[in-house]
Amino acid sequence: MKAIIVDDEREVRVHLKQLLDTYCKNVTIVAEAASADEGASAILLHEPDLVFLDVQMPKRSGFDMLRTLGQPEFAIIFVTGDDRYAVDAFKFSALDYLLKPVEPADLLGAVAKAFQHRSRKQLNERLDCVFESIENPSAGKQDKRIALISGSEQKLVFLRDIKYLEAAKHYSQVHLEGGQKILDSRSIGDFEDLLSSYQFIQCHKSWIVNRKYIKSLRKVTGGNELLLHGGDKIPVSDRKLLEVKDELKKIGL
Numbered sequence: 001m002k003a004i005i006v007d008d009e010r011e012v013r014v015h016l017k018q019l020l021d022t023y024c025k026n027v028t029i030v031a032e033a034a035s036a037d038e039g040a041s042a043i044l045l046h047e048p049d050l051v052f053l054d055v056q057m058p059k060r061s062g063f064d065m066l067r068t069l070g071q072p073e074f075a076i077i078f079v080t081g082d083d084r085y086a087v088d089a090f091k092f093s094a095l096d097y098l099l100k101p102v103e104p105a106d107l108l109g110a111v112a113k114a115f116q117h118r119s120r121k122q123l124n125e126r127l128d129c130v131f132e133s134i135e136n137p138s139a140g141k142q143d144k145r146i147a148l149i150s151g152s153e154q155k156l157v158f159l160r161d162i163k164y165l166e167a168a169k170h171y172s173q174v175h176l177e178g179g180q181k182i183l184d185s186r187s188i189g190d191f192e193d194l195l196s197s198y199q200f201i202q203c204h205k206s207w208i209v210n211r212k213y214i215k216s217l218r219k220v221t222g223g224n225e226l227l228l229h230g231g232d233k234i235p236v237s238d239r240k241l242l243e244v245k246d247e248l249k250k251i252g253l
Helices: 010-023 036-046 062-069 084-093 104-115 120-135 188-195 238-249
Strands: 002-006 028-033 050-054 075-080 097-099 145-150 153-158 162-168 171-176 181-184 200-204 207-210 214-220 223-228 233-236
Touching (some): 002 036, 028 036, 036 050, 050 062, 062 120, 075 120, 097 104, 120 153, 162 188, 171 188, 188 207, 200 238, 223 238
Parallel strands (some): 002 028, 002 050, 050 075, 075 097
Antiparallel strands (some): 145 181, 162 171, 171 181, 223 233
16 A cells, blocks of 8 residues: 655654554555645655645645645545544544554554545545534534444434434444434444534433433433433433433523
């Protein structure tokens, strides 16, 4: 696999190349670039299979570089500092990323994913999703789209269309308005971290609910449950009950 590193920090490029030489023998670095312009030129010249792309660079960002290239034919692994907003955007878009300083285990995982078949259409849909997050940070809480991944298929959905999520062993069953279900490869714990700032409530270790669909909280035999518009009933654990009540006060329930 031919690869290019695009990062304005020389020490990051050196460290990443050393890790690849040591742990990823099937990846060959054919070029390095210290800016978005150099990176675009190197990509056009070498036609790589994989690009390690820094997010923040002087003058033009990694995202700016991608826009100049149009629809990429190569896999992308983003490399970023401790930028919570960028990381959230990558998670919502299901794009691969590495945090600086890059750790060997994280690198191996990201490279392994890059070898998996992904269609050009899927990659470009995910890039559109991350661009939306980066370019429109003031959008409404639930106007954000998220990439749901089920096997080799993906679907981009608005948060407002997700009614609730249910743990399914190491996966999550995502229930959409209208009755459609998507089995996503991420755990319910992954979604708890991702959705906690977007008007979703984890009411049970196995359930996360979109606040907008909650009709009432009621006591039932053996505990408590949330009744959703449409009739769905979601259990509320004793441990989460006070937290759920506090959240419901915010929406007048």
